[in-house]
Amino acid sequence: MISKWLFSGAFVFELGSWGALFQEMPIGAAALLFVSAHGISSVLLAAGVWLLLPNRYKFPLPWSPLFIFSLSFFVPVLGAIGVAIAVFPALYMPRTQKEQAWDAIGVPDLPFRPQERSRDLMFQDGGLQDVLRHAPSAQKRVSALFATRRMPSKDSIPILKLALRDPADDVRLLAYSMLDRQESEINHRIQVSLQQLADATGAHKAAVHATLARWYWELAYLGLAQGSVLEHVLKQAREHVNSALAQGAGDDSHLLAARISMEMGDLEGADQHLLDAQAAGIDLEKLLPFMAEIAFSRGDYTAIAQLLRQLPEDMLTRPPFAALARYWL
Template sequence: MISKWLFSGALLFELSSWAAFHERLSVAQATSLYLGAHAASSALLAAGIWLLLPRRYKLPLPWSPLFIFCLAFFVPVLGAVGVAAALFPALYLPRRRQEKSWDSMGLPELPFRPQERGKELMFNDGGLQDVLRHAPDTEKRMAALFATRRMPPREAIPILKLALRDPADDVRLLAYSMLDKQESEINLRIEAALRQLAVAEGAHRTALHDALARWYWELAYLGLAQGSVLDHVLEQAREHAQRTLDVPGNPYAHVLAGRIALEQGRLETAANHFSHAEAAGVGAPTLAPFRAEIAFLQGRYAEVRQQLAALPSETLQRPPFAALAKYWL
């Protein structure tokens, strides 16, 4: 109701402003009377329209009503007519909302963890490697590196090594720092164990040999050592593991020694270690992958199938055994 009175007042003031030129007044008086009446008409029109506007168009103050006032005041006649013609239909005859038949969505960012994990063969680190090889955006390639922090080191390190050849300095430096951090942590543990070994005796000394064998093996297993350094690391792991084989109650010492021998290419020695481990109580499914590898390297392919068949069905559904089972079984 208030808006209708404001619009009526705006119309009366606008008509009276033009009536000023029909009176016998001087130019200055007629102009002053016109401008005063026209300003009052524009102010009433702006106030009436502002009251009818939706809330999101009323703010910020005072710019919203001032904008309407300027349109009506600085364009005589046509300004008020234009404001009325533009706003009144929009206020009283709003456009109907149509139902959306589709939703527009942006491309999702690279996730830092899998959303679901099923029993089927999962999407592996090949996806991150493809991002590093083909993604043009440096930020996406760096996001791929950050995603490796939640992956096992054995799977993450090949991706980090691939990133060392990236054309962007930021990506290369990030990959180098992540690799260096993992290697430094292992080397610090080795140095601490070697210092303790110099003064240790008895069971503590044996435990230190076992820990050193595992840390040296970790350097080789993760691919953090290459070339002659790898040979040295494996030899150190073998020497320390050898000192733990005769300790009762540690059957997995033979498993570690067998894996080291297998990595060094001493297949017969590795097979003997795995036999000792099985005799000490290690389950055959635990040893089956290593025995299958020995059989493959020796050309006994029928035994490869037999060893893989001994693995549990759940293990054969997960990488890397899923691909092996698909080929051999």
């Protein structure tokens, strides 16, 4: 209703401004009367049009109404007609809106536990590392650490170690406590096995030695031991696995001994343990990746391709061997 009165007033003042030009009066007075009446008309027209505009076109102030006023004031007659032609059809005959096929939503928070778990988490830790490196919110980085609780230790520990360098105290303390918990659990199992070893005899003693070798190896394999501690852990693992083999432990101990020797840089010993494992009945396809790794460490790159070709075809199509097959074969 207000807009109609504003438009009516704008029309009347616009007619009055043009009527002043045809009156018998001095040019200066006629020009002043024309400009005044035309200016009032432009103000009323701009106000009326501005009230009818959708909210998204009304702001920012004062530029929206000032633009309409400028069109009407600086382009007499044609400006007002142009505003009317541009605005009124759009107001009363709006374009039909197409159905929106998608909705914009906010970025969801990182869950404390995986919503969907895959059997193979080998390639799912990169996203959490990116969160720890780039997320500005400490709470999101803490959430990333909580998400590692459902991951294998081999994949989660590098993420926790990365969090130890985080600038936020909460993130560092949480990462340290989670690492310490895993290390404490393994050390506790080692202490229990050492107590059992004191009273063990015969085959049971060989099994306890094998268990100790596995737990010491676990500390090294997971990266929980470094430097001189790593050397000590590997030596303990080798001593116990050799004792287990000497007392008739199972064929898996040969493979464990080979992996320990590889980690210590004893490639000849690792090669011999793999041969012993094969003689003990371990499937060759289980040993071939380690043989290829030894060949790589020796620089015998021709042997790598020969060893990988002996793996089953379906095995070469699955990670991590798919990438190796593409490169070496």
